[in-house]
Amino acid sequence: MRILLAAIYPYAFLLLYLIIPFDDYFRAPPNILLGILVVAFPFIVKKEDFKKLKSLPIAIFLALFAYLCINSFLSGRWEEDYKIINKVMIAIGLAILYIPVADVKKINTAIIFSSLAAIIFSVYNFVLITDATGSFALGESPQVVESLLIDRLYLGLLSTFSILISFQAIQKKYHPNNNYYLANIFVNAIFIVLIASKIAVVSLFVLLLIRQFYGKRKIWKALIALISLAAVVALFFLLKNENSFQKSENEKISPPAFIEKSMTYELRAVVWHCANTIISNEPFSLTGIGFDATKEKLVSCYDFHITDPHKKQRFVAERYNTHNQFLDFYLSAGFIALLLFLLFIGTSFFPVRKQFFPTAMLAILIMYCLVENVFNRQIGAYYVGFILIVLLTSVKPTENNPIKNI
Numbered sequence: 001m002r003i004l005l006a007a008i009y010p011y012a013f014l015l016l017y018l019i020i021p022f023d024d025y026f027r028a029p030p031n032i033l034l035g036i037l038v039v040a041f042p043f044i045v046k047k048e049d050f051k052k053l054k055s056l057p058i059a060i061f062l063a064l065f066a067y068l069c070i071n072s073f074l075s076g077r078w079e080e081d082y083k084i085i086n087k088v089m090i091a092i093g094l095a096i097l098y099i100p101v102a103d104v105k106k107i108n109t110a111i112i113f114s115s116l117a118a119i120i121f122s123v124y125n126f127v128l129i130t131d132a133t134g135s136f137a138l139g140e141s142p143q144v145v146e147s148l149l150i151d152r153l154y155l156g157l158l159s160t161f162s163i164l165i166s167f168q169a170i171q172k173k174y175h176p177n178n179n180y181y182l183a184n185i186f187v188n189a190i191f192i193v194l195i196a197s198k199i200a201v202v203s204l205f206v207l208l209l210i211r212q213f214y215g216k217r218k219i220w221k222a223l224i225a226l227i228s229l230a231a232v233v234a235l236f237f238l239l240k241n242e243n244s245f246q247k248s249e250n251e252k253i254s255p256p257a258f259i260e261k262s263m264t265y266e267l268r269a270v271v272w273h274c275a276n277t278i279i280s281n282e283p284f285s286l287t288g289i290g291f292d293a294t295k296e297k298l299v300s301c302y303d304f305h306i307t308d309p310h311k312k313q314r315f316v317a318e319r320y321n322t323h324n325q326f327l328d329f330y331l332s333a334g335f336i337a338l339l340l341f342l343l344f345i346g347t348s349f350f351p352v353r354k355q356f357f358p359t360a361m362l363a364i365l366i367m368y369c370l371v372e373n374v375f376n377r378q379i380g381a382y383y384v385g386f387i388l389i390v391l392l393t394s395v396k397p398t399e400n401n402p403i404k405n406i
Contacts (some may be wrong), residue, residue: 005040010101012036017110020382021118021150021158030378034090037097049099055395057348058095061388064340065092068333071287080292084332087381094385095392104393107386108165112184115162118149119191125149148195153372154379156200159188160364161386164207168357203367207360214356268323268371270315274301275322278331288334295319297331321376325369328376351395358394361387 016033023030065088072081098107125147148155166181166188192200278297282289289297302315322328329337345366352358365374365387374380 002043006044006100009037009040009044010103010106012040013098013101014106014110017107017382017386018114018117020379021114021155022121023379024150030382041097041100045100049102052099052392053096055351055392057344057351057391057395058092058388060340060344060347061092061095064337064344065089067336067340071333071336072290075287075290077290077292080290081332084291084375087375087378090378090381091375091384091388094382095388098389098392104389107389108169111158111165111386112162115158115188116184118155118158119187121149122147122155122191122195150379152195152197153199153368154377154383155195156192156197156203157364157368157383159192159197160200160203160207161383162188163204164357164360164364199367199371203364206363206367210360210363211356267320270302270306271298271320271323272327274298274305275324275327275331277301277305279327282331284335285330286334286336288330288332288337291328291332294328294331295321298322321373323372325373325375328373348391352391355394358390361390 012033016030016037019026019029019033065085068081068085068088072078072085101107129147150158163185166184170178170181189204192204275298278294278301288294298321299316299319302312302320306312306315322331326338326341329341345362348362349359352362365384368374372380374384
């Protein structure tokens with residue numbers, strides 16, 4: 001029985017990461033696969049497997065999870081906070097469930113094929129919608145927004161993962177698989193540009209900049225670093241001044257909801273302003289006010305500060321969160337939660353700083369946490385879990401299939 005479970009277990013893990021983007025269409029399979037992993041785990045895990053968890057970053061992340069549970073329970077808001085705490089549990093749980101696998105290559109392969117499947121699905125939807133509407137537009141057009149398998153932010157994140165995994169898998173000497181990895185990089189990069197995933201584009205430029213600190217030092221590396229830095233700065237100002245989808249004052253009819261939701265900069269500008277207002281009005285907090293209470297205060301801020309009635313109605317109805325994981329931890333669970341999360345990031349960096357791949361993954365986590373509450377959605381928790389697995393396998397490379405340093 002143990003042999004059979006040990007044979008099935010890695011493929012259940014692989015299949016889980018393969019179908020994650022289709023979670024909105026197939027709710028049951030991911031939960032079933034998680035159930036299989038949880039049930040099988042005690043039968044196949046070995047005592048020596050737990051040595052992989054002996055790392056300071058994992059200990060701090062576990063401490064963050066424990067603190068969120070204890071703080072929420074003692075504050076009497078367990079029912080309200082459970083949804084978020086559950087997502088944090090999924091992330092750390094996936095890292096723990098991974099330890100009997102000891103083969104990160106399988107998960108990497110699943111990410112690559114998952115990204116390609118999501119792209120094919122989205123392109124197919126785009127063709128159908130374009131044919132039905134008789135119009136063609138890319139970028140932030142309604143056709144693109146409606147055709148995407150998942151939110152553009154997470155689809156961009158998945159494509160960024162796929163590009164990074166393919167890049168680190170390319171061998172310096174000729175190998176037939178190199179062609180496939182290069183093709184995958186090209187397809188995902190083009191797709192990111194076509195869907196106008198700004199955070200994914202910025203992430204790729206930042207990763208290109210980080211890459212210049214690895215390998216042999218050459219003059220052209222410094223040049224690439226400068227160009228990448230200039231591009232990131234230019235993209236920041238482009239994002240800041242974006243107004244292509246802003247509604248004019250003379251416009252009487254509000255655009256469809258799916259177009260309004262694509263106004264990512266305007267949305268975050270309003271949300272961050274309200275979050276900053278709440279922080280300014282509240283005393284310094286060690287334990288926070290709770291995840292639900294944070295949303296309530298944000299909604300009150302939208303209702304008070306937004307003058308445009310259509311915009312106010314949308315923000316209040318959607319109950320937009322902070323769109324910044326660092327702000328959300330501070331407001332909802334206090335300075336202690338924020339400190340633990342920052343300590344996790346800091347202690348994760350030092351053991352892997354000489355390896356490009358895990359360092360790049362950590363950079364991706366930071367960038368996406370700056371613009372998204374990654375623990376507010378299950379797909380975010382799954383991908384944070386993947387980052388934890390990468391960090392885990394990099395800190396303990398001798399006990400896992402090693403990640404190639406480049």
